[in-house]
Structure formats: structure tokens, C-alpha cells
Amino acid sequence: xxxxxxxxxxxxxxxxxxxxxxxxxxxxxxxxxxxxxxxxxxxxxxxxxxxxxxxxxxxxxxxxxxxxxxxxxxxxxxxxxxxxxxxxxxxxxxxxxxxxxxxxxxxxxxxxxxxxxxxxxxxxxxxxxxxxxxxxxxxxxxxxxxxxxxxxxxxxxxxxxxxxxxxxxxxxxxxxxxxxxxxxxxxxxxxxxxxxxxxxxxxxxxxxxxxxxxxxxxxxxxxxxxxxxxxxxxxxxxxxxxxxxxxxxxxxxxxxxxxxxxxxxxxxxxxxxxxxxxxxxxxxxxxxxxxxxxxxxxxxxxxxxxxxxxxxxxxxxxxxxxxxxxx
Amino acid sequence: xxxxxxxxxxxxxxxxxxxxxxxxxxxxxxxxxxxxxxxxxxxxxxxxxxxxxxxxxxxxxxxxxxxxxxxxxxxxxxxxxxxxxxxxxxxxxxxxxxxxxxxxxxxxxxxxxxxxxxxxxxxxxxxxxxxxxxxxxxxxxxxxxxxxxxxxxxxxxxxxxxxxxxxxxxxxxxxxxxxxxxxxxxxxxxxxxxxxxxxxxxxxxxxxxxxxxxxxxxxxxxxxxxxxxxxxxxxxxxxxxxxxxxxxxxx
Numbered sequence: 001x002x003x004x005x006x007x008x009x010x011x012x013x014x015x016x017x018x019x020x021x022x023x024x025x026x027x028x029x030x031x032x033x034x035x036x037x038x039x040x041x042x043x044x045x046x047x048x049x050x051x052x053x054x055x056x057x058x059x060x061x062x063x064x065x066x067x068x069x070x071x072x073x074x075x076x077x078x079x080x081x082x083x084x085x086x087x088x089x090x091x092x093x094x095x096x097x098x099x100x101x102x103x104x105x106x107x108x109x110x111x112x113x114x115x116x117x118x119x120x121x122x123x124x125x126x127x128x129x130x131x132x133x134x135x136x137x138x139x140x141x142x143x144x145x146x147x148x149x150x151x152x153x154x155x156x157x158x159x160x161x162x163x164x165x166x167x168x169x170x171x172x173x174x175x176x177x178x179x180x181x182x183x184x185x186x187x188x189x190x191x192x193x194x195x196x197x198x199x200x201x202x203x204x205x206x207x208x209x210x211x212x213x214x215x216x217x218x219x220x221x222x223x224x225x226x227x228x229x230x231x232x233x234x235x236x237x238x239x240x241x242x243x244x245x246x247x248x249x250x251x252x253x254x255x256x257x258x259x260x261x262x263x264x265x266x267x268x269x270x271x272x273x274x275x276x277x278x279x280x281x282x283x284x285x286x287x288x289x290x291x292x293x294x295x296x297x298x299x300x301x302x303x304x305x306x307x308x309x310x311x312x313x314x315x316x317x318x319x320x321x322x323x324x325x326x327x
Numbered sequence: 328x329x330x331x332x333x334x335x336x337x338x339x340x341x342x343x344x345x346x347x348x349x350x351x352x353x354x355x356x357x358x359x360x361x362x363x364x365x366x367x368x369x370x371x372x373x374x375x376x377x378x379x380x381x382x383x384x385x386x387x388x389x390x391x392x393x394x395x396x397x398x399x400x401x402x403x404x405x406x407x408x409x410x411x412x413x414x415x416x417x418x419x420x421x422x423x424x425x426x427x428x429x430x431x432x433x434x435x436x437x438x439x440x441x442x443x444x445x446x447x448x449x450x451x452x453x454x455x456x457x458x459x460x461x462x463x464x465x466x467x468x469x470x471x472x473x474x475x476x477x478x479x480x481x482x483x484x485x486x487x488x489x490x491x492x493x494x495x496x497x498x499x500x501x502x503x504x505x506x507x508x509x510x511x512x513x514x515x516x517x518x519x520x521x522x523x524x525x526x527x528x529x530x531x532x533x534x535x536x537x538x539x540x541x542x543x544x545x546x547x548x549x550x551x552x553x554x555x556x557x558x559x560x561x562x563x564x565x566x567x568x569x570x571x572x573x574x575x576x577x578x
Binding site for chain 1: 379381400401402405406410411413417418419420421422426429430431433434437438439442478479481482
């Protein structure tokens, strides 16, 4: 299959990082970046390829986190199984929210607001329901065995997350090259035209939302195992909804590597602004926000789009006849 | 005689108090070109939207291939073999011409490579051969009209509804397009088209329906329609119709 070589290259290079440095700071940084890249890859499938902008991917991230944590703590189930169930749970939540919104024909900003509302409802429920540990949160017992999805050092965690990320990249590439992907992009570009060509747009959107939710839930489940703690603000909080959509938007929506690129940039930016701003409270966020505005203003198609544009300028255009239409 | 491929019976669409289509009936015979004409606002596009499932009729029924399809959603009708173009062209702007057409080809081809190959063939058949790798947004108006046609053809339709595919084209572009449409009909595809370009209507149509204020006011062969008093009235007003009749008498 075409397009797998770049993914393989990136996977091998990133897999070597723990051999080059044992620095926890570096691995921590990359783990957070990959986590956001994974959550963002989920968002990208629905938002980037399907054009359905969700503001509430926390609903899936949080479900992945809570299912993974709560099943272990309350029912003593195996961590890996809990993780898998977390992904399934996230997918189910995605299918339900998608089913409700797409069947009612919600599009654009209405869809965005509804997803935001669902995530907020879940956050509030999780902050009072006894099973989630309510306001106290849920603590996963320390059990440093690979069977319990816990490791002595950062490196194995890093590799597990990298593997998940690579799977999501491959999945995205497969979707790009499939009928499902073609239909998804078509409905993003023009829903009525897609319908007229035989695309069951509701079903395709629902499928995309389910896959999207499952991927973001995987990021959530990993989060639970890595930090061994979850509360409502972490799991269902707006932070992850925002990060999950910023990463692909900064990196390039509707591209395989967009979310990963974007996540690395966002995280680097976050660290740099913290250093530059020093102790001034909130200044790092001001800088962070300004850079985001600049990126969106000057690179509307993200970094991937920017790279393409620069490349296009360096090499002579193959087909120069891009005349504007008068329609 | 066999039942027509498409039979629209007494269909109405009301938007509040407005009767956009008011009890219209028409038939499209298998393998023929049927044209609907009528002044602006007559309800032609609304009628098409009902036939293709984008609007549900307020009353009346639509039969296709001897099955009642009234109110079926567009994607199901497409799978039954009903394709349409849009009056206001609706390309997938970020995709190339080939990828645009391939969305249609995917209905019959599950594999991406097969769909793209079929799309190239369809594109070439409507004269887009040299532009398959261009983004759809870079096409001229004439190119976009061809793209609409190619995409509709890509689903392998039995019934093709064309909503003003010739509008906005210059006379030489119209002359290029007419044989393309005739060629599609010659391959056995039944065509129902809305058209304003009378030169093309006269040369293509086998049956013409005239829609005015939501009603079919005349139907018949194109030559008969052109001299029909009601039709002239609908287009040019009562005065013009009276004058024409007078002139005919004096001549």
C-alpha cells in the first residue's frame, strides 16, 4: 500500500529516542505530545476528513480514562482488558452522540455545540457520581508489572503509546485510500452532492464518529495508566477537547501527520512560553494564544499546508494553468 | 406500451402558502430525452428535487421502474440508478476532477484504484480528459458543468436528471455539449432535463413539458410547443400571445 513508508520511517525514528536519551523530561514531553497527537488523530478523522467539527472530544477521552480506571479499581479486572473496554466504551459514546446529532441533521456550529454540551454533562455527572469517585477522583493502585499495564521506567510506556499512535496513523492512511474515506471527504466538501451520488451521509458520519471516538478514548485509557489518577476535570474537562482539535488544526486538518506535527508544535510552544514568561502568571498563555492566532491567520491549512506551499514555490509548477473561473 | 421509466403523478409541493409545484404530472420514456421548460420560478427545480428525493412531495406519487419511490432519500434513489446534476454546480472543490468523479464511481466499485480508473474513463467520455488532475475549483464554468455531468454518469444511472447543464455556456460550448448529451441517450440512459437554451431544447427533446406557476400547461413535441398559445403567454405575456396570433391570421 502506498504511503506507509513515511509512517514506518517516523515510527522507527521515534522508537529509537529512548536509546538516545534516558532523560525523563524528554520522554515525558514526548508522551504528552503523543497523547495529544493520538487524541487529535481521533478528532482529525471526524473533523479533518469529515468536516464535522467537534468541541467535545473530552466525552470520548474521559470515557476511555474512566472505564480503564474504574473497572480496575472497583472490579479488579485486568488493566489491559480495561483499556480495551475503555476504547469500546468511548466508541459506544461516540456512536450514541453521533446517532443523536446526525439523525437530527445537526451540522456546523450546532454539531460543535451539542458535542460540547455532551462533554460538559458527562463532566458534571462524573464529578458527583459515586462510581467515578466523584470529586475525589479515582486512584489506580501502583502495580509495576507489564501485565498490569504499568512499567518501572518511562521507556516502555513511551513505546506502547508510540505503537498506539502508529496504529492510528496507519488506520488514517487506510481510511484515506478507501471508499469510506472518499465518501467522508465528499460529504465534507459538499453534503448534497455526496447524497446525490449515493452516499448515505448519516451512516458515513456515524461511522467516522465511532472510529474517531475510539481513537481518542485510547488516548484517555493510556492517560489513566500513565498518571494512575483521574478526576472529572482531567477526564471530561475542556482542556482535552481543545488540545484534540488544536493539534490537527495547527498541524494540518485532513492529513495523516497533521495531528502529530501539531501536537509537537503545541507542546514545544507551551514549554517555550513557560520559560520565556517566567513567573508572570498567565503570560505564557497570552504568548501561546497569540502564536495560535498567527498560525491560523497565516497558515490556514496548518503546517502540512505550509510545507506543501513552500515546496510548490521551490519546484516549478507541473500544471501552470490554474485560471480562475468566472462562476 | 410499456410503463415509462419515470412516472410523476399529480405531484404538489407547498411551502407554507406558496404552491411551488401544483399537481404536476409527467413521464419520461425509457431511452428518450424529455425536457421540462418554463419561466423562472415555475417550479422546475422543486420538481427535480422531489424526483431525486431532496424534497418530499406534499402530495402525489412518483414511480420509477414500476416501484413507488415517493419520499425515498437521495442516496437510495442514486443506488436505484437515478442520477442528477445541480443547477448551481456543486463540485467537491478541494478534490481533483478525477477524485470528484470517483465519488460517483465508488457506487459500483468498492476499491479505490478501480473507482479512480472508472472515473478517468468517465471524465474522458465527457471531454475532461486533459483536466483530470486539476482541482475542481480551478475549472471554468463549462468545465464545472461537464464535471457535474461526469459525476452523475459515474454512478452508472438508468435515469439522468439534468438541471440546466447548458445554462451559462456560450453558443460554441453549447454546441460542444449537445452531442455529449445525445451520446448518453444513445447508450440507453433515459434523460429528463430542465433547459432554457431553446436551440438545444429544439434539437435534443423528443417530448417537452411546459411548467408554469407549478402546473404543466402544455406537453408535446418541441415544434408544437413552440407555437402553443399558452406557452407563449407564459413566457412573453398575454399581449405578445395575442399579437402573435393576430400576425399569424394576417400573414
